[in-house]
Structure formats: C-alpha cells, structure tokens
Amino acid sequence: MIRFENVSKVYTRGARPALEDVSVDVQRGEFVFLVGASGSGKSTFLSLVLREHRPTRGGIYVAGRDVARLSAWRVPKLRRELGVVFQDFRLLQNKTVYENVAFALKVIGKPRTAVRDTVPEILDMVGLTGKEKRLPTELSGGEQQRAAIARAIVNRPQILLADEPTGNLDPTTSLGIMRLLDRINSTGTTVVMATHDDEIVNEMRRRVVELSDGVVVRDEASGVYGERESILPDLGRSAVLDTPPGNVRRLTAIPRPGQQRARAFTRGEA
Numbered sequence: 001m002i003r004f005e006n007v008s009k010v011y012t013r014g015a016r017p018a019l020e021d022v023s024v025d026v027q028r029g030e031f032v033f034l035v036g037a038s039g040s041g042k043s044t045f046l047s048l049v050l051r052e053h054r055p056t057r058g059g060i061y062v063a064g065r066d067v068a069r070l071s072a073w074r075v076p077k078l079r080r081e082l083g084v085v086f087q088d089f090r091l092l093q094n095k096t097v098y099e100n101v102a103f104a105l106k107v108i109g110k111p112r113t114a115v116r117d118t119v120p121e122i123l124d125m126v127g128l129t130g131k132e133k134r135l136p137t138e139l140s141g142g143e144q145q146r147a148a149i150a151r152a153i154v155n156r157p158q159i160l161l162a163d164e165p166t167g168n169l170d171p172t173t174s175l176g177i178m179r180l181l182d183r184i185n186s187t188g189t190t191v192v193m194a195t196h197d198d199e200i201v202n203e204m205r206r207r208v209v210e211l212s213d214g215v216v217v218r219d220e221a222s223g224v225y226g227e228r229e230s231i232l233p234d235l236g237r238s239a240v241l242d243t244p245p246g247n248v249r250r251l252t253a254i255p256r257p258g259q260q261r262a263r264a265f266t267r268g269e270a
C-alpha cells in the first residue's frame with residue numbers, strides 16, 4: 001500500500017538528509033507506528049507519502065501510484081485516497097463540526113444527498129452525535145481530534161496518516177483516540193502514525209519503524225517504543241524501563257490484535 005525504495009530527502013543542498021536510503025513496505029490494512037527523536041524524519045516520511053515534497057532519490061509507491069513521478073494535476077486524486085490528522089487538529093474554526101466534515105465531501109463534488117447521509121454516520125462512528133452544531137472552540141481537545149478524524153475518513157480513504165494525533169491530549173483522552181484509530185484500522189484502512197507517545201506504542205504492540213537521523217534503525221512487526229536514550233521522553237522513561245512492555249496500566253483497555261476488535265466495532269465504542 002505504501003512502498004519506499006531507497007528513499008533519500010535532502011531539503012537544502014549541502015544539508016544533512018532528512019531521510020537517507022529509507023526502504024519500508026507497508027501492506028494494506030497494517031497499523032504502523034513511526035517513532036524517533038525530534039528531527040529524525042517522521043514528518044518528512046508522511047509529507048512524501050502525501051506528495052507535499054518529492055524525494056531527492058528513490059521510489060515511492062502509494063496506493064498503486066508512483067508518487068515521486070506523479071504529475072501535479074494527479075496529486076489531488078492521490079490525496080483523496082489519503083486521510084490525514086495532525087497534532088493541532090486543523091479544523092476550520094468558523095465552521096461547525098458538521099460543516100467541517102461535510103466540507104471534505106463537498107470539495108470533491110459529492111452530491112448533497114450523499115453528504116446528508118454520510119456525515120451523520122461518520123459523526124456517530126467517532127462519537128460526536130449531538131455535537132454537530134458546535135464550533136471547534138466549543139469542543140474539548142479530544143472532541144476536536146474526533147472531528148478531525150471524522151473529516152479525514154469521511155471519504156473512506158485507503159490510508160490514514162496521523163502525525164502525533166495524541167500530542168496535545170491527556171492520557172485518558174489519548175486512549176479514546178487510539179481506540180478510534182484502532183477501529184478505523186480494523187475496517188481495513190491502513191494507518192501510519194508518527195508518535196512520541198511511548199505508552200501507546202508499548203501497549204498496542206503493532207509494527208514499529210524507528211528513524212534516527214533520517215535512517216531506519218529498527219523495523220519490528222510487533223514492537224515497543226524503544227529504549228534509546230535519544231527518543232525516550234523524560235517523564236516516560238521510568239514507566240517504560242520499570243514496566244514490562246505490554247503491561248502499561250492506562251492502556252490495557254485497547255484490544256489486542258485479533259481479540260474483540262470486531263465486537264468493539266459492533267458495540268459502537270469509540
């Protein structure tokens with residue numbers, strides 16, 4: 001679904017590469033955490049998938065397209081296959097929750113009837129039924145992120161990219177957002193999430209790709225956040241080192257792969 005073949009990205013001639021000889025293959029339906037210290041290249045990886053930038057060297061294939069060579073007029077179509085969520089939500093501040101989500105459908109020319117049918121369905125899925133008329137300023141951080149996720153998935157993208165989606169949220173709210181991303185993933189959406197949240201990574205035990213100075217230094221099928229001094233947040237360090245991986249208290253409610261995931265969906269939990 002996403003393939004990087006020996007990808008390097010140099011933003012400024014003579015500067016250190018933001019990514020160097022990166023080869024990563026993400027299969028359809030996978031959930032992948034991108035981890036690494038600040039400046040290690042996580043956002044650059046995501047921006048190359050989105051074709052916000054082109055690689056300096058190497059090949060990038062996203063949903064069957066050769067992204068590095070894609071002509072500019074085809075980029076919007078690529079982006080329709082991709083949903084994106086960010087740490088700072090990026091909702092339109094003068095539009096309600098409903099309008100923010102509806103807008104994503106209107107800009108791609110969906111008929112009014114499709115908008116009327118789809119938006120309430122998606123808002124229900126993310127747990128925002130009853131809050132349709134609120135402006136972003138009238139929502140909690142977690143609710144804003146749910147609205148942003150609703151907007152990102154309303155077109156049913158094949159891939160969801162998330163750049164530190166829990167970075168502005170407290171642990172309990174982060175848990176709810178991770179459950180939601182997990183549910184979205186279990187419907188078949190491929191999820192790639194850049195994060196500094198060690199507890200979430202340790203609990204979910206999904207594939208972990210670690211970058212260090214633009215280089216992939218680890219790619220594990222069912223990994224933990226990692227114990228490299230450089231990437232551990234100060235406050236999280238003792239928790240990770242003192243607690244066996246997979247036994248982090250606050251996230252135990254997230255179902256393990258293959259366990260209860262379908263049930264969580266049918267119950268409509270967020």
Ligand SMILES: Nc1ncnc2c1ncn2[C@@H]1O[C@H](COP(=O)(O)OP(=O)(O)OP(=O)(O)O)[C@@H](O)[C@H]1O
Binds near residue numbers: 017037038040041
């Ligand atoms: N648009 C840009 N122009 C020039 N250099 C950039 C640009 N974007 C990123 N960089 C540089 O590329 C390197 C990788 O940055 P990137 O933002 O991808 O790291 P990151 O792992 O996402 O960091 P963080 O965790 O802080 O978000 C850094 O050295 C950064 O300064």
